[in-house]
Amino acid sequence: MPESDVLRMPSTRPPAARAVDLLKVYGEGAARVAALDGVSLEFGAGEFTAVMGPSGSGKSTLMHCMAALDTPTSGHVYLGDVDLSGLGDKALTRLRRDRIGFVFQAFNLVPTLTARENIELPLAVAGRRPDRDWFDAVVDAVGLRERLGHRPGELSGGEQQRVASARALVSRPEVVFADEPTGNLDSNAGAEILAFLRESVDEFGQTIVMVTHDASAAGYTDRVVFLADGHIVDELADPTAQRVLEKMARLGADVGEPHPVLGR
Template sequence: MTTTVAARTVGLTKAYGDGEARVTALDDVSVELQQGEFTAIMGPSGSGKSTLMHCLAALDTPTSGEVYLGDEALGRLGDKRLTQLRRDRIGFVFQAFNLVPTLTAQENILLPLSIAGRKPDAAWFDEVIDTVGLRPRLGHRPSELSGGQQQRVACARALVSRPEVIFADEPTGNLDSTSGEEILRFLRHSVESLGQTIVMVTHDPVAAGFTDRVVFLADGRVIDEMRDPTAERVLDRMRDTAGESV
């Protein structure tokens, strides 16, 4: 198992509002995410899991503390460099797919590279397409694809630029159980066969069972983690967390 850290936070705090209206979403969070691993971030509603992912992915700015992608401290970067970093080194998979309805599957997959003025690596593109199993559907628009196929297009779009880390925000939340499992197996395969690093926010113990590690949050703090999770072990831990918060 690799010990290379793909991303990490040090003393990360994120607060919203001032005075009595101040809400602390993250409270002194320090966590490391290993390269080539599939990590789930879990916790009850309001625990800070989405805020943590948004700070890690350079979509939100912490109140204090620091976020590192590799060895680079994000807080020291200007807006132009942050935009470049998000484009070139980070991939995103969102619950709502975020596909352009007028573009084909292939055009959606290549859109970030097109915007960046970069040509795809043909061999890598072929490997990604074969991994997602969408070659026969590349000429179809999103409305002609199932939910699971649309999410696979979104996953391929995140992979094709070869990012250091892919962040997935409830990627199976809008899918039925069969399509959801299809996406989770694909993400698992991306880690095992392509060496991808994936960080997924989820509330689903079954989804967490596909990962290498689960980080549990409550009230803006990391309270536990689990290696080699199963759905049953995760569910038991979530019940414990719920009991502790009562």
């Protein structure tokens, strides 16, 4: 394992999720690409972590493997003490449904359902009833109380993403994975979503892992992990937007990027 892939700033909290020597290869022979090349890291329980890197760095692949949406070529992903590589398809489906939350850039709401029905959908699929006190706490935290009866087409982009965020939290998952959650939003709506994610960590003890290219978004987190060419190349604790920009500029030169702009 490259030295850069050994976590230099381990979390002070027990890990909610972790990767051990994660390898993900696409193609064969001359077309072989290692999207992840021996990545090992931990995501501490009750912490907000951002994953950043230039286009093709492996950050989305890392999130998909950690969230059981993709299978690594080798290595191990753990959710708590459970090794995902030892689970069959049905067990993985249950794990994704019951223990993992997702917030994606495209919202992924069902257009024919109301906001309330979209929020409750994962629980309905699992045959579970929502905890009313928790449902109310989440809905009030995202400011959707007056919009629960509206369908997605009647909501603004920011409101739709708030519905998606509430849906990810309503089942009380162990980890929420957010893939560019503010990518389709204006700055004001994006700030509202990030403030909610921050509050869910501080007030609810949620664990959140967010892929982003936005230094301002990363400034809401507890830690930033930087990837390049399938490796962890640096980390930053207690980030601010300015410190992230400075780090991105230095890493851009290190990994051959002509500009300090980190895309997906």
